[in-house]
Amino acid sequence: MTTLVAGEKVLYTYDPPLEGKRTFIGGGWLPSREEVASYKKLSPVDFEILSYRMNSIANEARQAILRVSGSAVVAEGGEALFAVYDPHGFTSSLACGLLLHTAGTQGNIREVLDVQGKMPGVYDGDIFMLNEPSVGGFHACDQWTGTPIFHDGELIAWLGSLTHTSETGAIEPGGMPASARSLLDEGYRVQGIKVQERGQINRAAINCLLRSTRDPAYYVLDLRARIAGLNVAKERFQTLIKRYGADRVRACIEQNIDYGEEMARAKLRSLADGTWRMVCYMDWDVGPKPKLIKISLRMTKQGDELTLDFDATGPNANYYNCYINGTFGLIYVAIASQLFWETPGNWGYIRPIKTYIPQNCCLNAPYMTPVSLCAAFPVTEAVTACIAKMLYTNPKYWQDINAPWQRNSRSGVFWGGLSQHGYPSGAAFSESWAVGTGAGIDEGRGDGCDTGGMMMTVESSISDVEMMELQAPFLYLWRREGLDTAGAGRWRGGASVSYATVPHNSPHVLLGFTSIGNFADPTQSLDGAYPPAFEAGGGEIVRGLNLTEVFQKGKVPQSSQELHKLAEQSRGKIELVRTPLPATPMATDRDVAVSSFGGAKGMGDPLDREPERILADIDNKVYSLEMARRVFGVVIDLKTMKVDLKATEAVRNEIKANRRKKGAIWGGKK
């Protein structure tokens, strides 16, 4: 990337310097950038047909990955990507369940060409693997494999597949260890080895991987899934070349990128110029006290260019940091889904964007800093909020306005130990994807979708409870949408998941918690709505219960309060989890983890929400009666379970009167 130092900040223009000359790379010639730029443009009809075909190939290959992988993260969470790149690694077509990697994986191809182009060379049938966070991914769990496409002795494209593979052999199971204090604690990092050489699997290379993980069975399935995706796409690609000719295919790859840029710039031109700002927070480093980590964004749109200027607190000692690729990933979750959703997902829509990020802050962390959680979700929140505000300036886009929905958490999401089937394993629970989506406005979506899906993996779903119980040594006491978690506004955010699990049928189980937002809300709702809350009781481990006896009576506890009562009876104890918790032992059938995610953000003043909608929210267990009264000013007659309109009007007037009383112009002038 071209970098220009501007004060302490670095400008990222996403325009990497590339050698101008044609280069021989073993299996053929890598064309120069000038040659690539001179490929003849296709007619509109040819372009439409070929770009659609390439997009279909990428989507089919991604489906192949999802169907071969056995991991909940990939198969249900949808954390798999497939991309077609140009010879230099610029993304042209993208099938992207994981928006984080819209921009990031390009670095992998450049690393392969740079390090291995001359020796040992790049050949047809090679498959390279990388998961180095400082090069092209987000964290070590993001594992990329790529293969070159040659035709008549010339490199014409790359194909790449990526999965989030949970078990990296880190110091804790599940790939995102809260106790990591260095990148070295976060598991193996593969630097572009050939897992397949000229069509032959390299068993020694694969053994390096399998012998570095707690769960080689799941691991190899993800690897095979990625290779399956590459094989499917390569076959389709070769058919495409045979039918349309290599010249047209490679021209289409470049033209698709130019088309993406053209669409992106046209959309930017259709919006008002201006500057929008947002400040977000994280709240924990390594303790013992909370630490406020501030991320601020100034987004400026001028003509057909967008500049994102970040300020952020310095790097942390824990796993919340991002390397620059991780931060780009978080930025492009918002850009791809909120601003350029109708634009082909490729390098083209990245060209109009400039980003300033200070060096050595938590968003541009120095090498070796731990990054495995990469939890600077507020970056996505800040960009989404600024985009929402910008979209108001053209009525054509009002239907696209969304409040953000990355989330806060108090959740036991990583487990490790012995599975009920007798082998060591480690993975993530799929509930991480069951978070609500952000609210829109009257002309758009209105309320967010309850447990609709994580912002960075919009196509995600979650495993059935039965599937989770089959794969992992746990029983679920409950899984439901968390009460009062939806961001309260005129339009509410979606509610997020609440779940409780107990280890079962295994002598050795560890559980790790993520925990964000217990001391500072990571971000805010929009235009007068309140930030979302947690469900009561979320984020605790209730230990020492005699659940076998409870189950034998045909009962299954359904709330934190019930668990507390059982703990009292069995002299158990309650541990509140308010900070990231490294993998902790859990006793089989005795220790219950209660987890909760904060909901999505709302939009507009809660007092403007129609009482009838609140009544429906109560019926649907989205909000409690107390939330309805105190935040929305809506009173429900408990006898009839209908809205008491008179009482509602009185409460709402009282809330407004209180606003008049307590509000003052900043600076003390009333």
Add this chain to the structure above:
Amino acid sequence: MRIHYYLDLDEKTQKIKCRKCGKEICHGSENYKLHVPRADVYPDEVYGVRPPRETAMVIYHEYYCPGCYTMLDVEVSEPDAPPLWDIQIALSKHSE
């Protein structure tokens, strides 16, 4: 031009106005939050499980329309933070 769920920028007068009550708030070149009432609220004053005031590191700054007292924004920020200038339209250059 609409610039917010509840706010318009009148392109003739270049004033920011409330869409609900029509109250003129300030010139479009200014931060509207400097011209509307703000209240500081601890997160735990709002119903729901939120950071308790003993340990909370941020508070909610609520901003209201001076005309109809509709809540315009709930800013999450440090207690002494000045109002964030979150919407700053370039007045001379509007959309195509």
